[in-house]
Amino acid sequence: MSGGDVVSEYKPEDIEIKWQKKWKDADIFHSEVDESRPKFYCLEMFPYPSGHMHMGHVRNYSIGDSIARFRRLNGFNVLYPMGYDSFGMPAENAAKAVGGHPHNVTWSNIESIRSDLQRMGFSYDWRRELATSDSTYYKWNQWIFLKFHEMGLVERRIAPVNWCDSCDTVLANEQVKNNRCWRCAEEVRQKDMAQWFLKMTTYADELLDSLENIEFPENVxxxxxxxIGRSHGVDIDFPIVDEEEVIRAFTTRPDTIFGVTFVTLAPEHPLCEKLVSGTDFEEEYRELADECARMSEFDRINMLREKKGVFLGRYATNPMTGENVPIYAGNFVVASYGTGAVMAVPGHDQRDFDFAKKYNIPIRQVLSENEGEEPKVTGRAFEGLGWMVNSGREGFDGLFGDEAKQAVIQTLEKENRGKGTVQHRLKDWLLSRQRFWGTPIPFIHCDSCGVVPVPTEDLPVELPLDVVFTEEPSGNPLESHEGFLNTTCPNCSNKAKRETDTMDTFYDSSWYFLRFTDALNDSNPFNKVEADYWMSDGVDLYIGGIEHAVMHLLYARFFTKALRDAGLNDVSEPFSKLVCQGMVNAPTPYCIDCNVEFHVDFDGKKCPTCGVELTSRSAKMSKSLGNTVSPEIMINKFGADTVRLFILFGANPEAGMEWSDSALEANHRQLHQIFGCLKLLDSINDDKGPMDAWLSAKRRINWSKWRGAMFDVKIRESVMISHFDMLSDLQWAIRRGGISRNTLLTHMKEWGQMIYPVTPHLAEEWNQIIGENTLLAESTFPFADRSPTWEELTTTPSVGDDIITLAAESTLRNLIDNARNVKGLAERHTESTITKLVIQTSPEWKIKLMREAIELHLENYDFMKEGQAFIQLHSLFQDEKIRGEVMQYWRMLTIGSKKSRGRVFTLTEGERNLIMSGFNESKYILDAVGFIAEAIDVEEVIVYAAGTGDDIAGKARFAIPLQPGLAFL
RNA sequence: GCAGGGGUACCCGAGUGGUCAAAGGGGUUGGGUUUAGGUCCCAAUGCGUAGUGCUUCGCAGGUUCGAAUCCUGUCCCCUGCACCA
Incomplete structure (x- = not known):
């Protein structure tokens, strides 16, 4: 090691660009399959390139980059790629606005976001960069689609779809929120169309069941x-009196069938029409049906505080009892779930209960809360599982829960009046879009052959570039593009038309993680060997926003399973560990009374509605509130490392965090301080230092805690050690007497590795200045890929010693803190100025007694029970002069006070070992008298064990081991 | 309404039975260093007190020798779902 070069000031703008170039030139972050090393696939949800990088991106990728770099240090073969989810409506809308082509808009956005990412120093393998709007990517979308078609997973059918007039497109159910378009918030209407579906429901059960085995946050x-909403139930046929037809009702509670007192149909149910037409009941029914039809689904749900229904004039027969019950149409029954018909059991379903009360329908209780008892009348429905009663049929009363359900299902099935079924809330994935900027669905419409797939050798079906986009909201430009539209049928070679629908962009992101494993492959979507290597046990860490908890993550899981069944890979679950990073918030003006947030322009003003002084609260960064912070500006001002440090120290990844200019500046100062430590290389040249042992011990313990925290992705915790504790420890060591050059260099070398994952540029500069010749980006720890366990740590002799070393020093710290406090008190009690501190350490007998107590404690001795007798028989107790004090001390040691336990229980492991090791407290303190005198500002410090000198001011009685008695004079 | 996550000191935030008046950071205050500046250092930051005391972790109860931590109720905030039969 050389070291000692002239250290200049910390200039992030210089060093960051410099090291980014060195990493790039050395191709360091390129990774290849290597079976000899453990792999680690670190992935972030790739961005939609909407222009520049925002703080959410910065946070997402700073987390990923620090973990990727950390894993490399630990010898893992790390795959860490980046790409762009670049199809989608915003580019199309932007193109319309400027009269350009979405392709150009997209590419210029990609250019700018890429340069932002590079400026942050993220360690991606840039060779694998991909953009989903690139035909080299979407060609494989089409290829996979044809594969799915072969497998029978693709279906084209007429379906009522959610149509948004403003976006001129179809929306998936998942993209409709409160009956409004998730992007433009325009109201959605229903429209019948031929649509392409992926039969995701085929995988519903596997998707649900395998959730058990993956490490997703519980909320996800x-x-x-x-x-997915799986419900086990049964379809039950209720014959209609005097009619051929039956009403098929779905229920998850067949155990309540004996309590059915009416049957309810959704107003849209086709049977309603049939039953009422031409009867006296028709008019009332029409009113209800019209009312429901008029309301959008959103209104319907919201207005349904009030349950409404009409009697349809007919009766149905309960297949279990033969009893006839009235048939109603009810506004609370959803046509699209189950069969659109409900068997109503007001005794055990609150909605039916409310309905029955309103229309005076009998309520019958057929389940009891307590075994062997009659059901209680409570004024509401008992919806839990219970014991069957009042069934009126042999073999049912007394059955409970699943047994009761099964008994009913079996009987129904035997009598051919029902069938046990499994229902899912999950629907097939409607993925066609009447938009331009997406993957063209590779099919051809031929008048004679029908809808035929494009042969794989003809892929990709490319989006034409010669399209003019205008403001006119005129649907899909592909429909009027002759060059794209006209083709020949691959079967009969006659003239034919291309399919003009494109794919939902969620399709693109459903397999990009697989493409990354082999992104340059031009003969297959990816090679199986590469995919299975990188994807074994899934992506090891996947980081992204909670907003994708359902759609994206479910689609990706479905894809992985479907592609597995297509033989492309052996992996079943794409992501083994998911971290959803919290939001980055910023202060926003806020009116407490109105509960409204305002644009930052209102900062310091009064509420425009109520006139109250606005306060501030934390809100998600958004353009509409104007509380966004530009990463670019911050990087230019403070450097990427400061921004990274701020974002990773501000909060643990999952937690929300608040942007704070002053905290950012403080983090920048922190980096200056750390960097400034390099100047010590010029001033420290000793061979030995009094604090060598302590600093080394502290460094070792810090290092293993830091490493453990990083493995757990507890980045905040680890940053506290690497960027804060390591600095203050070094400062303490120097203040307390100093260290040798060797200790300094070792400290700095390991410290450099510790600051590397979060602030890599600073770390590389640091590493070079301390005289290391290798790049940190290329270094590895000499350790296995895991952290040592606590047992391993504590049984290693040096660690045991380290704990004692640290405990001794913290005793001194405590002493100083305590002395400062007591000095303040003493000053109020004396006229003259205080110049002298007398420290009386514990008398020998107290140490001896504490050791005995510790030994007993380690044997799980019961002090409450036997402690009293033990001390009374003790030889110390026989000395009448100190008997009282012995008793008091013993109680303090082993019993404690009302609020705190005895001292033996509260000693840290280090303190315990320190006392057992025969620590000479007086000597330790004596060695530090100069430091103590300075720290608490007295002229003289005198130290001796209580009893070996005068008892100044009667303070000897306060002295116990590790807590001396103090007297100020 | 249902599900999940929260409410800790001036602010952010750790802490999930005793080692807790409660880490760390920000801010504020005081002191030092420096020609200056702060990208420097030290200390204080609930109340009390020549020391082991009192009060405080949304609110109200409870369990316990002992509760920020466990239980019950309650209020508020966030996120998702929404009459799912």
């Missing part, structure tokens, strides 16, 4: 479970 799992 819960959301997916709800979304």
């Amino acid at each position: 799992k819960a959301m997916q479970r709800n979304w």
Whole structure:
């Protein structure tokens, strides 16, 4: 090691660009399959290139980059790629606005976001960069689509679809929120169209069941479970009196069938029409049906505080009892779920209960909350599982829960009046879009052959570049593009038309992680060997926003399974560990009374509605509130490392965090301070230093805690150690007497590695200045790919010693803190100025007694029970002069006070070991008298064990091991 | 309404039975260093007190020798779902 070069000031703009270039020139972040090393696939949800990078991106990718770099240090073969989810409506809309082509808009956006990413220093393997709007990518979208078609997963059918007039497009159910378009918030209407579907429901059960085995946050799992919404139930046929037809009702509670007192149909149910037409009941029914039809789904759900229904004039027969019950149409029954018909059990379903009350329908309780008892009348429905009663049929009363359900299902099935079924809330994926900027669906419409797939050798079906986009909201430009539209049928070679629908962009992102494993492959979507290597056990860390918890993550899981079944890979689950990073918020003016947030222009003003002084609260960064912070400006001002440090120290990845200019500046100062430590290379040249042992011990313990935290992606915790504790420890060591050059260099070398994942540019500069010849980006720890366990740490002799070393020093720290406090008190009690501190350490007998107590404690001795007798028989107790004090001390040691436990229980492991090791407290303090005198500002410090000198001011009685008695004079 | 996550000091945020008046950071205050500046250092930051005390972790109860931590109820905030039979 050389070191000692002239160290200049920390200038992030210089060093960041310099090291980025060195990394690039050395191709360091390129990774290849290497079976000899453990792999780590670190992936971030790739961005939609909407222009520049925003703070959400910065946070997402800073997390990923620090983990990728950390894993490389640990010897992992890391795959860390980046690309762009570049198809989608915004580019198309932008093209319309400027009269350009979405392709150009997209590419210029990609250029700018790429340069932002590079300026941040993210360690991507740029060779693998991809853009989904590039035909080298979407060609494989089409290829996979044809594969799915072969497998029978693609279906084209007429379907009522959600249509947004303003966006001129079809929306998936998932993209409709409160009956409004998720992008433009325009109201959505229903329209019948021929649509392309992917039969995702085929995988519904596997998607649900395998959630058990993957490391997703619980809330994401819960959301997916709800979304898939599997319910086990039974379809039950209720014959209609005097009619051939039956009403088929779906229920998950067949155990309540004996309590059915009416049947309800959705107003849209075709049977309604049939049953009422031409009867006295028709008019009332029409009113209800019209009312429901008029309302959008959104209104319908919201207005349905009030349950409404009409009797249809007919009766149906309960297949289990033969009893006839009235048939109603009800506004609360959803036509699209189950069969659109409900068997109503007001005794055990609150909605039916409310309905029955309103229309005076009998309520019958057929489940009891307590075994062997009659059901209680409570004024509401008992919806839980219970014991069957009042069934009126043999063999049912007394059955509970699943047993009861099964008994009913079996009977129904035997009598051919029903069938056990599984229902899913999940629907097939409607993926066609009547838009331009997406992957063309590779099919051809031929008048004689029908809808035929494009042969794979003809792929890609490319989007034409010669399209003029205008403001006119005139649908899909492909429909009027002759060059694209006209083709020949691959079967009969007659003239034919291309399909003009394109794919939902969620399709693109459903397999990009697989493409990344072999992104340059031009003969296949990806090679199986590469995919299976990188994807074994899934992507090891996938980081992104919670907003994709359901759609994207579910589609990607579906794709992975479908592609597995197509034989393309062996992997079943794409992501093994998912981290959803929290939002980056910023302060926003806020009116407490009105509960409204305002644009930052209102900062410091009064509420425009109520006139109250506006306060500030944290809100998601958004253009509409004007509280966004531009990463670019911050990087220019403080450097990428400062921005990275701020974003990673501000909060743990999952937590929300608030942008703060002053915290950012403080983090910048912190980097200056760290960098400034390099100047010590010029001033420290000793062979030995009094604090060598301590600093080395602290460094080792810091290092293993830091490493453990990084493995757990607890980045904030690890940054606290690497960027804060390591600095203050070094400062303490120097203040306390100093260290040798060797210790300094070792400290700095390891410190450099620790700051590297989060602030890599600073770290590389640092590493070079301390005289290391290798790039940190190319270094690895000499360790296996895991952190040592606590047992391993504590059984390693040096670590045991380290703990003692640290405990001794923290005793001194505590002493100084305590002395400062007591000095303040003492000053109020004396006229003269304080110049002298007398420290009386614990008398020998207290140490001895504490050791005995520790030994007993380690044997799980019961002090409450036996402690009293033990001390009374103790030889110390026989000395009458100190008997009282012995008793008091013993209680303090082993029992404690009302609020705190005895001292033996509260000693840290280090303190315990320190006392057992025969620590000479007086000597340790004596060695530091100069430092103590300076720290608490007295002229003289005197140290001795209590009893070996005068008891100044009667303070000896306060002295116990590691907590000396203090007297100020 | 249902599900999940939260409410900790001036602010952000760690802490999930005793080692907790509660890490760390920001801010503020005081002191030092420096020609200056702060991209420097030290300390204080609930109240009390020549020391082991009191009060505080949304609110109200409870369990316990002991609660920020466990239980019950309650209020508020965030996220997702929404009459799912």
